[in-house]
């Protein structure tokens with residue numbers, strides 16, 4: 402890392418990189434302690450002194466790009482250390498500086514891959530649930546949440562086939578904006594959610610190749626030459642960029658279960674704008690939701706760009722010829738198949754007024770017994786964040802029933818520490834400090850005595866005269 406950074410940024414570049422790491426480390430530690438592990442149920446939750454004290458250190462009012470520009474002086478490294486904001490579907494020119502914590506986690510904690518693919522995380526959670534007596538009903542869409550006669554309490558759900566299931570509590574994990582708009586009665590709040598800024602969408606390719614592509618490593622990021630313009634195309638125009646940046650993952654490079662022997666599987670994520678609603682879409686090219694033809698053209702353009710860019714930059718040859726099977730997701734299929742509002746793959750945006758107490762709450766504001774969990778609820782998007790949010794929602798549900806949290810009071814094992822592992826804190830004052838303080842104190846005392854005796858003498862003189 403040192404050599405690579407110094408090559409681009411000069412001798413002092415590595416120290417600046419370490420300073421960037423220090424700042425992003427703080428962003429990470431504060432965010433985990435003060436945001437990820439806490440619920441924000443009202444404006445008052447944000448007024449906690451412990452949180453306010455740290456707010457400015459999180460740099461929420463500056464963009465990641467402008468923060469990174471303080472530490473990296475070449476455009477190349479500014480791009481390298483800011484592209485990560487796309488992991489939560491935001492432009493580096495808009496995402497709050499706080500989110501440099503994403504780059505930090507990659508550098509400090511590494512990139513984790515669940516063997517067998519991401520679904521193995523779901524499978525593991527299912528096993529835990531089953532052990533505890535949970536019954537899962539898969540492929541059973543819900544068409545509405547049942548409310549009591551006053552519309553003040555959730556009492557169950559109605560399935561798409563008409564079956565009704567009653568419940569003491571309903572927790573919605575489907576996309577929150579979709580749920581407010583489709584599973585609950587429409588309100589001014591649900592309409593306001595529709596107008597909030599959202600993350601981008603993607604054209605995603607899942608490719609089976611008939612051979613290995615050795616020029617590709619596990620994680621490959623290809624950045625557009627016209628970096629800022631490519632984000633403007635996505636976030637301002639809601640289009641596929643003229644020259645897209647994209648992420649290409651080869652899971653079979655590290656996971657033999659991801660492809661047959663001697664072959665590769667590839668996942669490509671090309672970020673594009675989200676779907677426009679009917680009003681916004683009129684008169685615009687690109688993501689016109691009415692035009693299927695447009696979609697085909699954009700998918701073809703994305704595929705062609707990925708092949709051409711990979712071949713030009715890595716030296717790989719004839720990728721199109723090696724492709725034997727393809728699955729594609731587009732903004733329209735993210736919406737139709739996964740019920741993601743506007744096809745925005747990472748939910749609501751994470752701009753300042755869409756996070757903390759401004760993000761939709763994990764508990765419905767006026768309907769009792771109705772909770773939310775997932776990307777568009779607090780704390781936000783991404784699998785680890787959603788799982789942290791699941792814990793917060795579970796705590797809130799248990800609190801509602803006056804039940805104890807089973808994970809509370811669990812010991813951390815610190816009592817088993819050996820002497821050699823004991824933390825030694827330095828005394829607040831060293832011997833030198835104590836001596837210096839004693840001398841200063843003695844001098845002050847002496848000066849005070851001299852001053853008060855001269856005052857007494859002066860008073861005597863005045864009295865006598």
Ligand SMILES: Cc1cc2nc3c(=O)[nH]c(=O)nc-3n(C[C@H](O)[C@H](O)[C@H](O)COP(=O)(O)OP(=O)(O)OC[C@H]3O[C@@H](n4cnc5c(N)ncnc54)[C@H](O)[C@@H]3O)c2cc1C
Pocket residue numbers: 541542543544574575576603605670739740746747774775776777782783784785787
């Ligand atoms: C292409 C892509 C790549 C990503 N890569 C990463 C990554 O590398 N790392 C990472 O941490 N995050 C990644 N993410 C983000 C991550 O997948 C999401 O943030 C996360 O899955 C959101 O969790 P969720 O529970 O809110 O929603 P989901 O995981 O979408 O779960 C919502 C569930 O609700 C169900 N549902 C919807 N409507 C209904 C209904 N009416 N009735 C019943 N069920 C319904 C859906 O079928 C779905 O199972 C990626 C996302 C995408 C799209």
